[in-house]
Amino acid sequence: MDSTSCISLLVLVALSATAASAQLSSTFYATSCPKALATIKSGVTAAVSSDPRMGASLLRLHFHDCFVNGCDASVLLSGNEQNAGPNAGSLRGFSVIDNIKTQVEAVCKQTVSCADILAVAARDSVVALGGPSWTVPLGRRDSTSATGNTGDLPAPTSSLAQLQAAFSKKNLDTTDMVALSGAHTIGQAQCQNFRSRIYGGDTNINSAFKTALQAKCPQATGGSGDTSLAPLDTTTPNAFDNKYYSNLLSQKGLLHSDQVLFNNGTTDNTVRNFASNAAAFTSAFTTAMVKMGNISPLTGTQGQIRLSCSKVNS
Numbered sequence: 001m002d003s004t005s006c007i008s009l010l011v012l013v014a015l016s017a018t019a020a021s022a023q024l025s026s027t028f029y030a031t032s033c034p035k036a037l038a039t040i041k042s043g044v045t046a047a048v049s050s051d052p053r054m055g056a057s058l059l060r061l062h063f064h065d066c067f068v069n070g071c072d073a074s075v076l077l078s079g080n081e082q083n084a085g086p087n088a089g090s091l092r093g094f095s096v097i098d099n100i101k102t103q104v105e106a107v108c109k110q111t112v113s114c115a116d117i118l119a120v121a122a123r124d125s126v127v128a129l130g131g132p133s134w135t136v137p138l139g140r141r142d143s144t145s146a147t148g149n150t151g152d153l154p155a156p157t158s159s160l161a162q163l164q165a166a167f168s169k170k171n172l173d174t175t176d177m178v179a180l181s182g183a184h185t186i187g188q189a190q191c192q193n194f195r196s197r198i199y200g201g202d203t204n205i206n207s208a209f210k211t212a213l214q215a216k217c218p219q220a221t222g223g224s225g226d227t228s229l230a231p232l233d234t235t236t237p238n239a240f241d242n243k244y245y246s247n248l249l250s251q252k253g254l255l256h257s258d259q260v261l262f263n264n265g266t267t268d269n270t271v272r273n274f275a276s277n278a279a280a281f282t283s284a285f286t287t288a289m290v291k292m293g294n295i296s297p298l299t300g301t302q303g304q305i306r307l308s309c310s311k312v313n314s
Contacts, residue, residue, distance in 0.1 A: 024294065026136065029138060035107045036112045039100070039107055040100055040121055047093075048125060052186075053186075053188060054093055055186055056125070056183070057092045058097070059187075061075060062119055062121070062122035068150055070297060071294075072297065073113065073114035073115040073143060074145070075118075076094065076114050077146040077309075081146045081147065084150040097117060098309055114309035115140035115298070129240040131285075134286035135290075137290065141302055142303050144304055152170070156256060159260060163181075174266070176287070176288035178270045180288045181244075185232070185243055186232070186238065186239070190228070191226055191227065205253075205259065206251045213230055234247065
């Protein structure tokens with residue numbers, strides 16, 4: 001193949017990738033399934049009303065889906081990704097998505113993808129907990145396999161440089177990273193994910209906060225102590241707001257990867273801005289969520305519309 005042909009092929013690939021992303025549209029189901037969004041919202045609202053923590057769990061499912069192999073609902077397939085280190089025993093909300101899928105199938109047979117349900121459920125979860133809304137581009141299709149490769153998910157022990165690299169790999173900039181980290185204004189984390197922060201070498205932690213966490217999280221590893229929980233935001237754990245950033249200013253970030261955002265580094269000013277200006281945070285967060293939802297979607301004739309979110313169509 002000559003150099004001209006190589007260049008033409010590269011241009012074609014680039015245009016195909018752009019076209020796939022461009023095919024997402026907020027009105028994708030306006031004709032084919034006009035009740036889709038209302039059905040998803042109803043299911044999410046009921047689930048979060050019953051268990052406020054579920055809002056964070058559904059938001060996290062969308063994040064863990066998009067960061068592994070693009071927003072293709074591969075995380076919902078039984079096994080593989082679900083059993084990988086960062087996900088095993090910690091991801092939840094699968095039954096909620098399954099129930100919503102059943103309800104959506106009842107109004108529109110094999111029309112709405114599980115990937116789109118995840119994206120909309122993430123938005124509706126934030127809204128249900130008092131957070132902002134945003135328009136979700138739609139038209140994703142579901143993968144026919146789960147890669148099981150969760151290496152792109154940032155770890156709770158990540159440094160600032162490691163976080164920036166992980167997000168940059170997904171074409172998300174530093175502001176997107178700090179804004180998406182604000183999702184930790186809701187939800188809880190397992191002891192095994194913050195034990196090293198409260199018993200290790202972290203000095204950028206409020207002493208009273210540290211003592212309180214040590215009472216919940218034993219120093220010894222293993223057993224049920226590893227899965228004991230602490231809220232990521234002790235101020236307003238079930239409200240989607242900007243208190244997460246205020247906590248960082250007081251050195252009350254639960255995870256090492258939280259507190260590195262405010263630790264005499266390049267993201268300190270962004271954290272200060274989001275802590276003092278709720279509107280700045282919500283604007284950055286909603287922008288970042290749309291960008292994240294656009295990570296490598298399957299569109300057109302790619303993938304499939306799964307009848308069940310937990311398995312590929314037979």
